[in-house]
Amino acid sequence: GAVVSQHPSWVICKSGTSVKIECRSLDFQATTMFWYRQFPKQSLMLMATSNEGSKATYEQGVEKDKFLINHASLTLSTLTVTSAHPEDSSFYICSARESGTGGGNYGYTFGSGTRLTVV
Amino acid sequence: AQSVTQLDSQVPVFEEAPVELRCNYSSSVSVYLFWYVQYPNQGLQLLLKYLSGSTLVKGINGFEAEFNKSQTSFHLRKPSVHISDTAEYFCAVSQNSGYSTLTFGKGTMLLVSP
Secondary structure: OOOEEEEOOEEEEOOOOOEEEEEEEOOOOEEEEEEEEEOOOOOEEEEEEEEOOOOOEEOOOOOOOOEEEEEEEOOEEEEEEOOOOHHHOEEEEEEEEEOOOEOOEOOEEEOOOEEEEEO | OEEEEOOOOEEEEEOOOOEEEOOEEEEOOOEEEEEEEEOOOOOEEEEEEEOOOOOEEEOHHHOEEEEEOOOOEEEEEEOOOOHHHOEEEEEEEEEOOOOOOOEEOOOEEEEEEO
8 A cells, every 4th residue: 555654753853953854655656745743632733735846835824934845756745844943842744645646536645753852 | 614523532441342433524515534543653544434425434443434414424433442442533524626635633532441
């Protein structure tokens, strides 16, 4: 089945530094990838939708200059948390939708998540 | 726009007992419905999905769900749970077009004890 690899699984960084998280579809092409943020014991909140080769679409309230998303190829999307602060500490999860799926063949696959801790 | 309500934040149950996790949705258009499971510090794994056709959907790990359009519900059931089913369960909905985003409920923590 479809597999999405997300790295790193956890990262600790100092306040003010930047952190990059990678989301890679291993055995399929993903035209669209999604980035979610999850606070402890809460649901997933969609941060942005990225389409290969174009700018990401950010949800209301998400700072596009802080959370930089790049989707340069059909198998890789990256989320960079710039100038991280302790309030950015969270669990970030990516999801990829297989190209050409829609209608009756709904292919969403999730990565294993990245635990970011900013100290 | 659509929304999902999972009324139970936590459901405690004994091993081998049946369980039902409730999910209600709201949407002005036809929808696709999903149940996902999340183990600690992991991503989401798809349990089952309803796209069309039979309203009773069978998924992995012995779970099933029934789509009830009149009650706008998609409750998840398992006749006999195991300790290993302890996890967070999320109901999600999307519009039934090919390129709609998922909207998640707040999740239900299933706690299975011996």
